[in-house]
Amino acid sequence: xxxxxxxxxxxxxxxxxxxxxxxxxxxxxxxxxxxxxxxxxxxxxxxxxxxxxxxxxxxxxxxxxxxxxxxxxxxxxxxxxxxxxxxxxxxxxxxxxxxxxxxxxxxxxxxxxxxxxxxxxxxxxxxxxxxxxxxxxxxxxxxxxxxxxxxxxxxxxxxxxxxxxxxxxxxxxxxxxxxxxxxxxxxxxxxxxxxxxxxxxxxxxxxxxxxxxxxxxxxxxxxxxxxxxxxxxxxxxxxxxxxxxxxxxxxxxxxxxxxxxxxxxxxxxxxxxxxxxxxxxxxxxxxxxxxxxxxxxxxxxxxxxxxxxxxxxxxxxxxxxxxxxxxxxxxxxxxxxxxxxxxxxxxxxxxxxxxxxxxxxxxxxxxxxxxxxxxxxxxxxxxxxxxxxxxxxxxxxxxxxxxxxxxxxxxxxxxxxxxxxxxxxxxxxxxxxxxxxxxxxxxxxxxxxxxxxxxxxxxxxxxxxxxxxxxxxxxxxxxxxxxxxxxxxxxxxxxxxxxxxxxxxxxxxxxxxxxxxxxxxxxxxxxxxxxxxxxxxxxxxxxxxxxxxxxxxxxxxxxxxxxxxxxxxxxxxxxxxxxxxxxxxxxxxxxxxxxxxxxxxxxxxxxxxxxxxxxxxxxxxxxxxxx
Amino acid sequence: xxxxxxxxxxxxxxxxxxxxxxxxxxxxxxxxxxxxxxxxxxxxxxxxxxxxxxxxxxxxxxxxxxxxxxxxxxxxxxxxxxxxxxxxxxxxxxxxxxxxxxxxxxxxxxxxxxxxxxxxxxxxxxxxxxxxxxxxxxxxxxxxxxxxxxxxxxxxxxxxxxxxxxxxxxxxxxxxxxxxxxxxxxxxxxxxxxxxxxxxxxxxxxxxxxxxxxxxxxxxxxxxxxxxxxxxxxxxxxxxxxxxxxxxxxxxxxxxxxxxxxxxxxxxxxxxxxxxxxxxxxxxxxxxxxxxxxxxxxxxxxxxxxxxxxxxxxxxxxxxxxxxxxxxxxxxxxxxxxxxxxxxxxxxxxxxxxxxxxxxx
Numbered sequence: 001x002x003x004x005x006x007x008x009x010x011x012x013x014x015x016x017x018x019x020x021x022x023x024x025x026x027x028x029x030x031x032x033x034x035x036x037x038x039x040x041x042x043x044x045x046x047x048x049x050x051x052x053x054x055x056x057x058x059x060x061x062x063x064x065x066x067x068x069x070x071x072x073x074x075x076x077x078x079x080x081x082x083x084x085x086x087x088x089x090x091x092x093x094x095x096x097x098x099x100x101x102x103x104x105x106x107x108x109x110x111x112x113x114x115x116x117x118x119x120x121x122x123x124x125x126x127x128x129x130x131x132x133x134x135x136x137x138x139x140x141x142x143x144x145x146x147x148x149x150x151x152x153x154x155x156x157x158x159x160x161x162x163x164x165x166x167x168x169x170x171x172x173x174x175x176x177x178x179x180x181x182x183x184x185x186x187x188x189x190x191x192x193x194x195x196x197x198x199x200x201x202x203x204x205x206x207x208x209x210x211x212x213x214x215x216x217x218x219x220x221x222x223x224x225x226x227x228x229x230x231x232x233x234x235x236x237x238x239x240x241x242x243x244x245x246x247x248x249x250x251x252x253x254x255x256x257x258x259x260x261x262x263x264x265x266x267x268x269x270x271x272x273x274x275x276x277x278x279x280x281x282x283x284x285x286x287x288x289x290x291x292x293x294x295x296x297x298x299x300x301x302x303x304x305x306x307x308x309x310x311x312x313x314x315x316x317x318x319x320x321x322x323x324x325x326x327x328x329x330x331x332x333x334x335x336x337x338x339x340x341x342x343x344x345x346x347x348x349x350x351x352x353x354x355x356x357x358x359x360x361x362x363x364x365x366x367x368x369x370x371x372x373x374x375x376x377x378x379x380x381x382x383x384x385x386x387x388x389x390x391x392x393x394x395x396x397x398x399x400x401x402x403x404x405x406x407x408x409x410x411x412x413x414x415x416x417x418x419x420x421x422x423x424x425x426x427x428x429x430x431x432x433x434x435x436x437x438x439x440x441x442x443x444x445x446x447x448x449x450x451x452x453x454x455x456x457x458x459x460x461x462x463x464x465x466x467x468x469x470x471x472x473x474x475x476x477x478x479x480x481x482x483x484x485x486x487x488x489x490x491x492x493x494x495x496x497x498x499x500x501x502x503x504x505x506x507x508x509x510x511x512x513x514x515x516x517x518x519x520x521x522x523x524x525x526x527x528x529x530x531x532x533x534x535x536x537x538x539x540x541x542x543x544x545x546x547x548x549x550x551x552x553x554x555x556x557x558x559x560x561x562x563x564x565x566x567x568x569x570x571x572x573x574x575x576x577x578x579x580x581x582x583x584x585x586x587x588x589x590x591x592x593x594x595x596x597x598x599x600x601x602x603x604x605x606x607x608x609x610x611x612x613x614x615x616x617x618x619x620x621x622x623x624x625x626x627x
Numbered sequence: 628x629x630x631x632x633x634x635x636x637x638x639x640x641x642x643x644x645x646x647x648x649x650x651x652x653x654x655x656x657x658x659x660x661x662x663x664x665x666x667x668x669x670x671x672x673x674x675x676x677x678x679x680x681x682x683x684x685x686x687x688x689x690x691x692x693x694x695x696x697x698x699x700x701x702x703x704x705x706x707x708x709x710x711x712x713x714x715x716x717x718x719x720x721x722x723x724x725x726x727x728x729x730x731x732x733x734x735x736x737x738x739x740x741x742x743x744x745x746x747x748x749x750x751x752x753x754x755x756x757x758x759x760x761x762x763x764x765x766x767x768x769x770x771x772x773x774x775x776x777x778x779x780x781x782x783x784x785x786x787x788x789x790x791x792x793x794x795x796x797x798x799x800x801x802x803x804x805x806x807x808x809x810x811x812x813x814x815x816x817x818x819x820x821x822x823x824x825x826x827x828x829x830x831x832x833x834x835x836x837x838x839x840x841x842x843x844x845x846x847x848x849x850x851x852x853x854x855x856x857x858x859x860x861x862x863x864x865x866x867x868x869x870x871x872x873x874x875x876x877x878x879x880x881x882x883x884x885x886x887x888x889x890x891x892x893x894x895x896x897x898x899x900x901x902x903x904x905x906x907x908x909x910x911x912x913x914x915x916x917x918x919x920x921x922x923x924x925x926x927x928x929x930x931x932x933x934x935x936x937x938x939x940x941x942x943x944x945x946x947x948x949x950x951x952x953x954x955x956x957x958x959x960x961x962x963x964x965x966x967x968x969x970x971x972x973x974x975x976x977x978x979x980x981x982x983x984x985x986x987x988x
Contacts, residue, residue: 009926010918012797016930017914023937024907028900030950034858035896042858049855050871217875 051226052083052216055122058207059154061234063168063197065243066269066473067606068481070159072168072198077155078130080138081123083220086147087112093145100141101126114176115188122189122209125173129155129285142219149220156198156285162278164246166307167239167270167407167471169196170281194284196307197239197471200406204472207234238473238483240269244607248597249274252590257578258557259308259450261469262594263458265569267488268467270405272594273451275308309454310403310410313447314576317534317583318373319561320442322460322504325366327393328381329500336366336503342376349434353379356535370507371514373533375441382440387431390439391417397494398466399448403455404489405469413452416445443537450574453561457531458572460504461563464496508532509566512588519560522588529595531562531573533583555579560587564595571598634685634983639912643960643975646905647674649890650960656868657881657889666882670963677972684976689984692977693747693924700744700768706733707775714779722779732966734776734784739974741772742791742931750924754798762795782829783942783956790934794927833952849879853947856885856892864895886961888947906940916978919985929981932974 034042063072080101088094094112098105103126115124126148130138135150142148156171172194174186186192192206193199212228249260253276262272306312328334344360345352355361355375361368369377382390394400394415402410414420416439422429424445438444451469458467468489475484508530511517518533536557558580563572573591580586651674655667684692706724710733714721723730745765749757769792773785796805821830856872865871870892872878881889891899910933917929936959943958945951957964959971 008800009797009923012800013914013918013926013930016793016797016917016933017911020910020914020933020937021907023941024903024910027903027941027944027948030945030948031857031891031896031899031903034854034948035860035891035899036862038858039861042855043861045855046859046871046877049877050875215871215875218877223875 048085050215050217051213052085053211053213054083056210056212056228056231057122057153057191058209058231059233060156060171060191060207061205062236062476063201063205064236064238064476065241065246066238066271067242068238068476068483069243071164071239071241071243073157073159074154075157076152077128078135078138079125079151079153080127080130080134080141081125081149081151082112082147083123083149084115084121086149086220087116087124088145088147097141097145097148100144101137118188121187123149123151124189146219156281158281160243160246161280161282163243163250164241164274165196165279165281166275166309167196167241167273168281169198169408170194170284171198172284196281196407198281199408201237201472204237204475205234208232236476236478238476239471240264240267240271240473241273241471242271242598244602245272245594245598246274247607248272248593249590250276250278252593253575253577256580256586257302257308258580258587259312259574259576260590260594261309261450261454262571262573262598263454263467263469265458265461265467265563265572268455268458268469268491269473269488270469270471271571271598273309273471275306275312277302277304279304307407307409308576309450309574310405310407311449312576313411313414313449314557314559315444315446315536316442316448316453316561317536317557317559318375318442319453319457319532319534319559319574319583320446320448321370321373321378321440322508322532323394323397323399323456324378324381324385324390324440325370325504325507326397326496326500327385327390329366329503330393330497331385331389333384334366334381339363339365340369340377340380342374344376346376346379348379348383348437349432351434353437366503367507367510368516370504370532371510371517373511373518378440379437382436383433385436385440387436387439388417390436391415391420397456397459397496398492399452399456403449403451403469405451406471410451411449413449414445414447421445442534450576453559454572454574457561457563457574459494459496460501460508461569461572462491463498463501464494466492466494505530505566508562512562518584519588521584522560522592524592524595524600527564527595527599528566529562529564529592530566531560531564531588531591533588534559534561535581535583538579552579556581558583558586560584560591562591564599571595631682631686634979635682636685636912636916636979636982639909639916639975639979639982642905642908642912646902646909646960649902649905650886652867653886653890653961654882654963656870656893657873657878657886659868659874661876663882666963670968673965673968674960674972677969680969681972681976681979684973685979685983687980689925689977689980690922692980693743693928696740696744696747699740703733703737703740704772704775707737707772710734711775711778720779720781722781722784729965732784732964734772734779734781735966735970736973737772737776738784738788738791738935739932739970741769741788742928742935743977745769745791745794746924746927746931749794749798750922750927754923757798762799765795766792777824780826780829781955782825786942787935787938787956790938791931793934794931797927797930798923849885850946850949852877852879853885853888854949856888857948860892860895860898862896864891864893864898867893869893883957883962883964884943884955885947886963887944887958890961891947903944906936910936910940913978916982916985920981921985925981929978932978935974936971 059074062070065071094109095105098108111124127134127138138150158168171191174190174192179186179188193202208231210229210231213226214222215224217223245262249272253260253274256276258276260272260274264271341363342355342361344358345354356373361372361374364374364377399413400415402412418431421431435444439446455467455469459465470489472486474486477484511532512519512523512529514520519531536559538554538556558577560583561574563569573594575587575590577586651667651671654670658664658666710724711721715723715725715730717723722732722734724733745768749765769788773788776785852872856870856878859872870889872892873881873889878885878888890902913929913933917926920926920929939956939959942951942956957967
């Protein structure tokens, strides 16, 4: 090397050396800043993303029928969720995620927003009850969006499918109005009962969620558990329902629209309550698809979402005649022996009111009039009564109030009065005497719920005891699997005159068991069933030929209400079959089947427990056929 | 044989072995319980192979190696063109040849070949006989392979060629106007690159570097997690194989770009001091070699090598701490990878040879 160059090169290399050590020193400063000065800040961040507190959802209590057969069960299910702290913020991510899961992007964004605002609590459930395809989809999507996680949580299974859809209801995610109403009680993302007994019995059924502190990896998978407070499952409870009788009701009503109610006369327990067409609560278990199901079912012409026994308002038809007779006897307008002539029709206030039997029933006493369901006899009673008398009697015997059953959204039976008309028809507030004549045979403005009517017939069966229908039977002792009976709501006494009662009872007996009774075809040999048929007009027709040509939706509703056995009544029942024609031919045979099963077949042939679709992602499952 | 081992400079060798030990431990911990659990073993094979090559070069007369620098440079250019045509595309970039299941990145070696050729070209004559035009030509010789590499695209790799240009101030000195000119060049070049040359993802990296919190779920995620790993390590670290960020996979690409974060998390600031100290000693010894070198070319090569190692150190260690943009530049002896490891060892082999022969003569 050129010796003149050497010192120059060395000096320059010395600068390099200083720069190099300066570089090392600079990096040391950077790391000292991160690791010493800001250590605690980063330590917290590292812990926050690795250590998570997760709620452990508590299983809801099971629902059993009165014999301990399961109506609602829990299964383990897999849900695709986003934990609270992992909620995505960017719109592109949310949109892409929604698309890959075929969800509505706007709805998902809104949901994520509300979850973020609500702070701590349950994770956001994107897809519930994953089946094998759902799991495959979830895993695929999770590879792209690592903030998703799959969680095991209990889900509801309604074993009877449509058997008791309206009674049991279904569960869903708590909605905003409910949370606003009771902010301390409900938390975002919580599962609560939405309909039926799941809703009214929610506080009894719901458990207490637990929580756990876990270590998670970057995919949110649990790596270690630092300790947990176990969830306390909700208590299982018994309903007064008898699954076997319920099934008989379901099968007897078949495809018809209508309602069946059977009450236990000892305490008012509901033994069967079926609303046709029914729905399958299992369909409502997917949170984000629930709106669609709701909309579909609500728009269906047969209105399957209406729980007809407590929400259907029907003209009671001739089943109402018992109340008119009761009002007339109590008022002393007629005696049981009073004879009234039926010529097939009678003129009141310038208008002809026809009897069902066009040739006329001839001379009738009260028992005969009830047995043969003579309209003219009851037109006559109504003409001698004031509408407010009928209303007062109905009020006295509890027909104007809600029955108080432990189900949500029960409708009130409508018994017209002058005050009612002023309020309901402000354009024409005057009550016309002619309207009372129609009310005399359970037409016109009268509208009852099947359960309200059943309660009235239960009152007749018990000689004046006003029961409160109820479904809650008791809690299950989870150790011994036995029933801890809950006290039934106490009955009220209505001071029904036993002499008047015996006339009505006699009339109801003759309807089924008398030689001219309208429902004599439905009499049972071994047990004395009593009751009253009813045929409620939906529209007015010129004559029978005209009627038979009409569309089914305009045909009369068939009713049958009664109790059994006559000697020592145990059950009261109401059957309503919509647009089915005569009560005697359509409704009474269903009642007969109920009584037949309850008293004669049940001890010999109890029906098997309800078996619904069992969706269990942990069990191998046959592939469902594509629709 | 014993003679041959004497060619290995002990002061460089110990530092090197210590760094390899640190790197292997890091890779063992980073690969634990993942699909890459054997990566430390694989990297150890590369290291062994590299040390063998290092031994070979150290025992060779450096002047013989410099003599082959021009053909090597031409071969390197051919390889860079070839990789664009027949290379394997991985993650959107065409950087690799695939030979017998192993990927090989020609640009890694080309960096050192370019340095070798430039040192040879500029160092074979007295500095004052080298004209300006020739200097411009030398810059062109560096920039040309850089442009080819940016076609792949691989900005980090392309930038790692820049320290080669340190040869010029080393031979000509640095005047104030040169510094100003350089700053201007960087400014204009940076603007031009932003406007015309940078790919969108590269621009995004720069933007996210300027504000890492703008994209915690996306691109900023990696650096953010790395900073959490480093910061949470504290003074003494969380312990070997006990770093939560590393072991729970919050830390991304932890066997390559972010390997140093693993070390920082589990061994803490003291571990970082140790590693940076070792790197400092390594650079120091390389500069010793430059000082001791017999010829200008050898001195230039060593100085350039120190520059390249420094840049890797600065960019990788700075990047994982969030102090520099997220640029894919590996950290020697920590980041797993065959081509880069072999290249580093080859360079060190040549440097050892230079040291050895300066003593022998």
